[in-house]
Structures are given as C-alpha cells and as structure tokens.
Amino acid sequence: MKLLNSFKKELILATRSFYFYIEIMFALVLLAVLLFVIPEHYKIIETRYVYLDLPQQTAAFVKESLLKEDTDGKMEAVTLQAGGKKYAAELVRKEAEEIYLLESGDIVRMLADTQAKVGAVVSLDEKNGLHYKYFLQGYESIRLKNLISVLHNIDENELEQSFNNQKVHQVKPELSPLNDRENAIPPLLAFNSCLMGMFIMAAYVFLDKKEGVIKAYAVTASSVSQYLLSKVFVIMLTAAVSGLIILVPVMGVRINYALVLLLLLTSGFFSSVLGLLIASFYKDITKAFGTIFFILILMVVPAISYFLPGWNPVWVKFIPSEPIIQGFKEIISINSSMAYTLFTSAGFLIAGVLLFFVTEFRFKKTLSL
C-alpha cells in the first residue's frame, strides 16, 4: 500500500512537472519525423556534371543512349547558376541520377568545384575510343575510385555478359529487410523511451534533494526501496507510453506488442535505476551533468554503429544501448526470433535488480545529502 501510495504521488508530481511532458513531446516529435520526414524508401539522387567533348554525331549518339534511361525520355533545357553567372545545360533525369550536360570542360570543372559534385569530360582518344576525365571531390571511397578505374578498362560486352551470368541466392529468404522508416525506429525508441528515463530520473531525484523531501521520507515508516521503486515505476510507465506513441502509428498491428512492452519496461527499469545511482553521488544536477553527459554520449555509440554496419567493434556490444537497439530491431523485423528479445529483457531485469541493490545502499548512506 505504501508503495502504491508513493507511486500515485510520483505520478501526480510527474504530471505536474516539466520533464514528463518533455518525454511525451519528444515522442510526438519523433513520430512526426518518422511519418513525415523519413520516407519508407529513401532515394538518393546523385548529381553529375558532364561535358561531351565529342564530334557532333558521336555526342548525339551518347545523348540518345542516355535518354533511354530518362524518366520521361526527353531532354530538358535548364539554366544553372554559379559564381553569379548562368550556364545553359541539358538535363537527363534518371531514377537515382541527374546528369547535366554542359557546354565546356571548364564549366564542368568549375561546377564540380563549387557545387561539390562529381564532374566528367568525355572525349575521344587517339584510337577514337571514349576517354573519360573525372573531377572527384577527394572523399569518394576507394571502392568507387577502383570501380571507375576498372569500368573503363574492360570490355563492356564482356561485363554485361558477366552480369547476366551471375546468380544471386538469398541465404535467409525468410528475412525481409526493414524499410528506411522502420530501420530508424530502434535507436529512436532506445533513446526516447529508455535512455531519456535515465536523465529524467536523475532530474526527479535532484528536485527531491533540492526540496529536502528525501529527508522527510526517510523519517517515515516507509523504506528507502519503496521511495526508489515508486520513481522507477513512473519512469517505466512513461517509457512504455512514449514508446507506444512512436511505435503504434508506424508499425500498426504487425508486431508483437507484448515483446515491445517487455523490452520497454525492462530497459526502462535498468536505465532509470542507472539514473538513480548517478544521482546518489551528487548533490545537484549541475555537479552530475558531466557524468550524465558522458554516459549519454557512450550510449549514442551503438546507434552510430547501427547506421554504419561496417563499423561494429566488439566493445560496442558491451554498451547497454546496443542490446536495446538490437532488441527493438528484432521485434519489428518480420519472422524474427523472440529469443533475442527475451534474453535481452531478462538481462536488463537482472542487471537492473543488482544495480538497484547498490543504489539502495547508496541512498541509505547519503540521506543527509
């Protein structure tokens, strides 16, 4: 009953405080970003500047070839502006590329330089073969540079034949990859619903310290653990609510919400206890800010790794936000296994309980702070 009473009081305090609405508002903002900013399939349209330094007949042939891939099959006359000057160009629009055909190699070079795009001048060599001169930016990957080198040094017919003969088999046909919007959900959920809880919990405790109410609580017949748990439950509840605000409109009924709630609650439990533990070492939020900031930055690292699959060092797996992100990814992936999420949730529950004992000891020791 005392715990329930404390929980009710904490809920009232939360709804009358600024931090509760920050988390809910942040969830709504993230939802808006997911629905209206991040498309299901993100298209990157590359811009190229090209000058065809070719005899008229050959240039016409190249343009004709390019137009075969143009979205409407028509060349568009456009004017480009750069350095206060205007340049006439012909535009070929492809699915993922816009090619501007310009009137001189110098213009191509200037535009590549000022617009930070790839430019090329196509001319004829001594043997009347096509010669390509690229203007790159320097930050292109070695793979792209190698590809360009190889592309113009092998027979095109051979290359096409080789492509046609290649067979591609999907190793795990039961897995279908997440679309771009779905792929953005796991890190957002991990940060808004779970890790924000750590910061907000610390803020709640510092507010209590400032008002001195922890001392008043300490001289009642209620235990320190009940005081701490009542706060943890509020954070878990807000984590669940804000998590569902993000997930339900985007994912609909396609996913297992029991698993979602399990991971939201257990990871919320862990992160809120972590927030309590941090708060037990400091008198006010300004003194704790360095530690909180460091931990938040550390927690961001797995999100970087998530969006850069090629960078996934082993040590990142030991940062708690990594299994949270992967757990949410598993849940929203079609035909995924429940085992990872269950195992992760159990891990956060056990880690949270152990951390809670340490935190309770710390609070008993620092009541007079």
Next chain:
Amino acid sequence: MIKVEGLYHSYSNDEKFAVKNVSFDVDKGEVFGFLGPSGAGKSTTQGVLTGLLKLQKGKVTVAGYDVKHLKNDMFNRMGVSFEQSNVYSKLTAKENLTFYSKLFDVPTRDPMELITLVGLKGKENIRAGDFSKGMKHRLTFARSMINNPELWFLDEPTTGLDPAIAATIKDIIKERNEQGVTVFLTTHNMFIADELCDRVAFIVDGEIKLIDSPKNLKLQYGEKMVDVEYKKGGKTEKDTFSTLLPEDKARLKQILDDSEIVTMHTKEASLEEIFIKVTGRGLT
C-alpha cells in the same frame, strides 16, 4: 525515551568530529532543549538520533530502538520537524499531508485537522510551492504530527514565524507535551527554550557543556537580588535588596507595606546570559 552515550560523529570520517563524546538521557514526557549556536553540533546530533546520519561511534537508543540497527517501525513512534521546510512544492498542503499519512503503520491524524491547527485553513488546496516561507514551515511542523508521535523532534520550530504564529506553535507543543509526548527541541532561541523546556543541554563545538533545568540554572547563575522602584515623599526612589539577608528582606517588606511600588524585578539571569557565562560564547 532517548539514551545517548559517548556519541561521536565526523563528516569526513577522520578525527575532525562535529560532535564528540556527547552523552545525555531524555525521559518520557520531558521537553529536552538542545541549545547552541549555529555549527555547534545540534543538527548533527539530531541527525544521528533520527537515523538520517549513520551512527559511527557511541551508543544511541531512541524509543527503545538501537539506532545502529534502524527499523522502519521506530518511525511510527516519532515525528520530525525540520529547520528547513521540506514539503513537495508541486503538491497542495492537503496532498502533502495525505501522502505522508499513508506512510505509517499506525492510525494517523486527519490532514485537515492539522492544517487548521497550524492556521492554514483555507489554504489546503494551494500548492506548497506558492506558500510563503512561514506557511511552508507551518506545513512542515504539521506534517511532523501526522502519526501522533510519542517522541517529537523539533528543529527550530518557531524560526521565521511571526510572533502570533510562533505563540500558536508553542501552545501546540505545550499541549502535546501535556498529553505525554516527549519533545527533543533543537534551537538557538533561548526564550522558547526557557518557556518550553524541562531541561536544557548547552552544546558548543560539538561538546555538551552543561545539562540542567532552566530554573536551576537561573538559581545557580542568577544574582539573588530584587530591584525596586517606589514612591517616597513624591519622589521615585530605587533600591536593590538581597533575597537572602534578613535585614534586606525586612526592609523590602516595609517598602511593600508603606510605599507605592513603581517597578520590581528579580535579578535572575536569562538563559542566554547563562549560556554566555558557561560557554564563553554567544548564540549567534
């Protein structure tokens, strides 16, 4: 009700003690005043007695409980009013008291009754954050009574209150004491101590210098003289008489019988004067 033997406490866990070798007893139903200037060790001692500070050295029992092994049950029997008001600013006065009333395992008092008692009736639905300093202090004081404590720790209960409210608070303390409540009063206000306490302890630099009743202290340290102003032949005369010498007593009796008395004062010392005399220190 309280037994303290050889209490030491250091905030830095070294030999720099905030209180050292403090020993005293408080009997059931007694109002015990713990007096001293700021930084003397009053709040540290109260912190240990109420379990807010860990007992490092010494033996302390409070309401029969050894504070070395604190049990939640102990707090059902005691109430603590803090010097610094500490109520939830985002809860109303009534919500504050209602919440705390549910944290005890014993019958508690009606929050509205306590709100009325401390003069906050009509303000019960206002958030404590919108209260003045004095109102918050009264709410903190009211909260300390919510569980009908047998042992009541009061830290500067009238500080910052206007005289009328301070008088009400003193009356409440007296009334509760008459009902058998033991009071441990921490203050640097000698007037309230003089008025309320059965016994007082003077603490300076973490050490108790003296424990006695205010009456005994006045007898011991005051001069046994009476100053009298009286009318004689149309003029106002002023004399001082010993209350011990027979000839002075006879002379005083004669003046009382024959003259009109203008003023008459015993020359007993105030607690503050005694404190300064005993400790060599002021109270501020």
